[in-house]
Each structure stands twice: as structure tokens, then as C-alpha cells.
Amino acid sequence: MKRPVFLPDNFILALVGAIVLATVLPISGAPAAVYGHITTAAIALLFFLHGAKLSREAVYAGATNWRLHLCVLAATFVLFPVLGLAGGPLLSDWLTPELYTGLLFLCVLPSTVQSSIAFTSMARGNVPAAVCSASASNLLGVLVTPLLAGWLISSQGSAGFSLDAVASIVLEILLPFGVGQIARRWVGAWVSAHPKLVKFVDQGAIVLVVYGAFSASVNEGLWQELPLQALLLLLLVSAVLLAIVLGVTFAVGRRFFAREDEIVLLFCGSKKSLASGIPIAKVLFAGGALGAVVLPLMIFHQIQLIVCAVIARRYGRAADRATSGPQPSAGSGS
Template structure:
């Protein structure tokens, strides 16, 4: 039975359910540690399957798409910080110094890796290019974020660089992807013949990340750290920032890139990494200020996951319709 057009699909319902469940029953303690390992396994499996699915020619083309990678880096480390600085005259009347420092800190963070690539896959974008762009953004972010934060934000702590982000990217993203490429000669045909499996792992990994990330935010006091009015202002600022970056990356992508690369720029250039941001924030900001500083990041992170899930689904539906239109008469279309 066909779902009515006004109802969200199962993927969106699963994301909403994950947020509600995390709000009511956030996972913590030893269970959170086990859950984190399970999520890591799911992410590694996702990139292993993508490695097995993609041809070496496609991977090479994604890695050498320097114009696209440069645009992603400019959006992440230039446009975001400039917008944050430009907002100071207006937001200084509405946000405390700690919250505005948190907004600037959000603006200098690298892009997400797992969700950016998963959303690109769901939207039928250029997955090899997304792997390269998101990974490069995070690798550079290990050094660029403390540097930019030191230049733009006055902190009580000292800047430092953690190698955890580099290790995570290698173990969770690059190593499984390379392993999938090696295994492609044996399982590539089977993976290609089961696209629903890759789609299920894509969407499941996103739901797992949403529940884990939102659980951590709730436990950190997402709903208790601010009065309702201040929280509303902060949410409004996060929505405006995300909407502006989505519009800018979409406009540039639509003007200068093919559809598959447009999707990469949209998802990799408009998002910020909670996984990288929290550890770096613990080094850069002292004591009691930490909670207020990371609150804008926690709110922005949840908003970007929801918005990008909706956008990815719309891209996927449009791609499915285009596939049906271009199918020859009597053909058997495949996802």
C-alpha cells in the first residue's frame, strides 16, 4: 500500500523516534560504551560495503576532484568563521560571551565524516568524493580548529591537538574502505546485486549515530543549561546558520558542479563534527565554561542531522523518479 504524500517515510520516522527515545531514555554508562562500539562496527561495515561496491576508477575520480574538495574546505574553514564573526554585533545582545564563544567554536570545526558520507549515499551522490572530502576536512581540522579557535576566541585553556580524530578516521573509515576495495574482486558482484543491503546499512548507521549523539547531549544537560527563552534564541541562531550554509553550498554546487558533486558539497560543506568538537573543546575551554561553549554545537548537530536526512530523502526520491523516466519500455528498473 502506497504511503500518503503528506506522511514521512520510515527513515524519517526512525530518526524522530531515535530523538524521542534519547530524550526519554538516554543511554549512558557501560551500556553507552557497548553501544558506541556497536555503532563503530556499523560505520566500519558501511564503508567496507562502499569499498566493495565502488570501482577503482570511481574512487580515483573522487580523490582527484580537487575543485570540489577545495570548495568544501572553503565552506568549512572560511565561510563558516566569517559568518560567525559577522554576526557578533547582533548576537552580542542576545547571547552570553560563553555562548557566543561556543558559536564561533562551532564555526571553526571540521565537517562530519560518517553522516556526511552516509547522507551522500542515500541521496545518490558521489560517494568516493564524499569519502575524500569529509576525511580531508577532519584530518585538516585536527590542526586548523585549534589554530582558528586561538585566533578568533579568547579562551582560558591552551590549544592542543589530539590524535584521536586521526586514529578514528583511519580505523573507522579509511581502513574498512580499503579492505572493501581489496575484497571487491570476491564480493563486489554480490554487493552490487543487493543494493537494499547497502541502503539498510546507510540508514541504520545514521539512526544509530543520531540516538547516540542525542543521548550524549541530553546527559550533558542539553535541556537544563539555559532558560527556555535563551534556548529558543540559540536554536533560532543555529537554524539560521544551517539554512544559510545549506543555501550557499546548494547554490554553488548547482551552478558549478554535476548533480553527484553538488550533493557532496551540500552535505560535506554545511555540517560540523560533534565527534571532533567535544574532545577539542575539553582542551580549549576551562571548567564551567565548557557546558555553555559546547551547547551551540550540540544543538546544531541535531538540527543538521534532521535537515540533511530530509534533504537526502528528497534527492533519493527525485533520483528514483528520474530512473523510472529514463528506463526503456519493458525494462526491469533496479535501485
């Protein structure tokens, strides 16, 4: 029996568990320093595996559909940031500076890979194009996300971000990713043959970072300083942000693309990657601000999974009805 779409999966439950554990038993002092080195190593391993896993051939093969890919990248790295900046005057009096920083950071993240492709396949869309778009988004995101984050967040005067931290991207993210790309010819087949191990490293590294981030935030008094109305507003803002982007990508896709490519734009252009976002945030943001900064991403991630799963199933059922054709009525016959 399949899991109902509205229930969180085990990964989401693990993230919630990490937050609860950090709230009840936050790590601090010397153990926190050792734990920080462990998470740094886990992040480096994560991006090494991403570099070894992402196929440059898939990107090259789908590059001919340049209009579709440009639209996906525009939605990911232009539309989202514009919406995030536009909401600043409305949200500044309600969200804490750290939460708004997290919202801006969310807006500059790349698209997801696995779920974008999975939802495109479920909706009977153009899967090769989705592989190309999602992979290109993640390849660019490793470099573009820190640069956009530095520009947007610094221009807003938000706390918790240091431009000096961008240098850490080279050692903790870009270097492992590049080494993974170089090593792909030797380890790529092995990585592809062990998807469960790669998934475990992906999700395990994220859970480690979330526990450490929220431990630091709890030690800094996160829950005492975070108003309940700010959290509720964050839920509403995340839902509205997703609805606007889904509406724009759907309208553009329906107007300018065939149905299969419309689906790619809808799912690849509206998603934000938790797998890339939390490790990058760990490098860019220091101290107790990190927990509040990643909170908008965690909320948005769960909302996008639920909403996009429902949409993908509806697309899939419509495609099945279209291919099966009209069914004869019960009373018909020769």
C-alpha cells in the same frame, strides 16, 4: 518499519538523558576528578580509532577533484567562521558570552564523516568524492579547529578558552590520532570489521563528556544564569545558519558542478561534526563554561540531521524518477 525522519535516534536520546541526569544528579568533588580521567582516556581511545579508521588512500584517490574539495573546505573553515563573526554584533546583547563562544566554536569544526557520506549516498551523489572530502575535512580539522578556535574566540574576548589548552591537543587528540594512523596497517582491518564497537566508543565517549560537562555547568549555576530567550534565540540562529550555508553551497554546486558533485558540496559543506567537536571542546574549554559551549553544537547537530535527511530523500526520489523514465499511462496499450 522505518523510523520517521523527525524523531530523534537513540544517540540523541542518550545525550538528552545525560543532560537530564547531570541536572538532577551532577557529579562533583573527588568522583568528578576520577570521572575526568575516565573521559580523557575515552577521548584518547576515540581519536586512536579515528586515526586507524580513516583511510589515507581514500583521500588520495579522490584528490583529483580538487575544485570540489576546496569548495567543501572553504564552506567548512571559511564560510561558517565568517558567518559566526558577522553575527557577533547582532547576537552579543541576546546570547550569553559562553553561548556565543560555543557558536564560534561550532563554526570552526570539521564536517561529519558518516552522516555526510550516508546522505550523499541516499541522494545518489558522488560517494567516493564525499568520502574524500569528509575524510580530508576531519584530518585537517584535528589541527585547524583548535588553531581557528584560539584565534577567533580570543579575538572576541570570549570567556572559557585558554590558549595554553592548545598544548593538550597534542597529548589528548593529535598523539592518539597519529598513533592510530601508524597502527592502521596492523589494526585497520580489525577496526573496519567491528563498526558497531567503533560506533559504541564514539557515542559512549561523547555521552560521558556531555554528562561531565553539564555536571560542571550545573554546579556553576548554568540553568539559573541561562535565560530562556537565549535558548530560543539559539534555536533560531542555528536554523538560520544552516539555511544560509545550505543556500550558498546549493547555489555554488548548481552553478559550477555536475549534479553528483553538487550533492557532495551540499552535504559535506554544511555539516558539523559532533563526534569531533565535543572531545575537542573537552580539551580546549575548562570548568563550568564547557556545558554552555557545547550546547550550540548539540542543537545544530540535531537540526542538521533532520533537515539534511529530508533534502537527501527528495534528491533520491528525483534521481529515481529520472532513471526510471516516464511511465506509460493506464489507458495505453497495443
